[in-house]
Amino acid sequence: MDSDYGVELKGSVCRIKNCAVELFSMEDDLLIDDDEDSWDLVERDLRLKATFLYIDLSRVISSCESDERKKTLTGLANKFFYFMDELDNAVKDRSVTLMQACYGDTAHALREVVAALVPSH
Template sequence: MVDMQSKGIACRIKKCAYELLSIGGDLMDDAYSWDLKGRDIRLKSMFLFCDLSQLISNVPKDQKKALTEVGNKLFSSIEELDHAVKIRSIPLTQDRYNEAGVILQELMVLMP
């Protein structure tokens, strides 16, 4: 049962990562789109955080450290992305989005 649960968690993480990666490039300069992007990023990162925490607690001990380190980098990066969206800076948002994308890809490589 635990293996099936871990597979479900991994599937949700991959789906959420894909959705976060697809948010990226189409920023418009109106208040509604900025607010919508910010809410979407915060919602997806919350689900990602919950699932990643559960996955880390279920993986073998030798995988925990690497996943935890990448997870910490990812959530730090997402916080910076959220801040960039809140201040509505297109260059900063693109930079932080690209950084988060690289870390999400690192996470996908480490996933069991």
Template sequence: MANAANLNVIFETLPAIPKLCSFKNIRRKAKICCYLDKKNDGIQEPSRRFVLSVATVALFGNAGVRNSMAEDNGFWITGPIPVPYAVNDINNKETGTRSFIKKGVYIANIGTKGRMRRLKKYAFDLIAMGDLIAQGDTLNYVRRYLRLKSTFMYYDFDEVISAALEDDKKSLTDLANRLFDSVEKLESAVRKQNLTQTESCHQATVLILEEVMSRMA
């Protein structure tokens, strides 16, 4: 029983939990926990991992939250994640969409200037992706990276076009379509695990990405 008593001491020395306004009353009654060793027919001293696990349950297992205070602070989304969509003519003419678009991604509204900065940064990231492609055995990671960055660029371009002056809308739309047509070809080559074609498509895309960086400067 000495070993069980040692465990009891551990629970008695646990720090008290402060009372929070949004938490129910927490039971802090200490209990003696032990387990039987079938081989030795007696009580065996619990391991350190076991003690920590039980201590965690004792502290937080009975804690309950009534209402989340996140609903009142203005910094959290309390409903479904908004599904973005493009309103400008930047989709593939044949499919009506873009093959690289990744679903379930939250696109934060950071304003037109913020989106332009992000377009410039992500264009640079996709240019630098050539180092990853050159390794040859990383095309699975390349495709994931390409889809994520291009998805952000797709929706950012749409918002930038919408906010642009009428005289700039057409040139921005043409630039976006040239970029995303090239990205689709690159994404297709990566999906086929064709390294030679991937490198060729990436080099062609880099030229357009450099134009995007210049336009968003």
């Protein structure tokens, strides 16, 4: 059972990293014109990525053996999801300028999360 959990955990870390790469490559997609379909597509894509990241980060954090590591990852994840919510709100408001600013904060916070994952996995 432990080896299955280890494989699941490695899968979560891999999905987090893949989702991060996809989010980092979305910057050009944020140059949205006034096409309603483009806004809707970006909004759905961000929500889907946020859902996967939430589930996988929760698994990784709950598996931490060190309380200090758990606290660090929880803080970084909370910061990331705060910015992700801000980005989602900017997309809902259809504000390109705000969305681009929020994207920068979100991407930076996600880089911190991914960097914190590297030492143990």
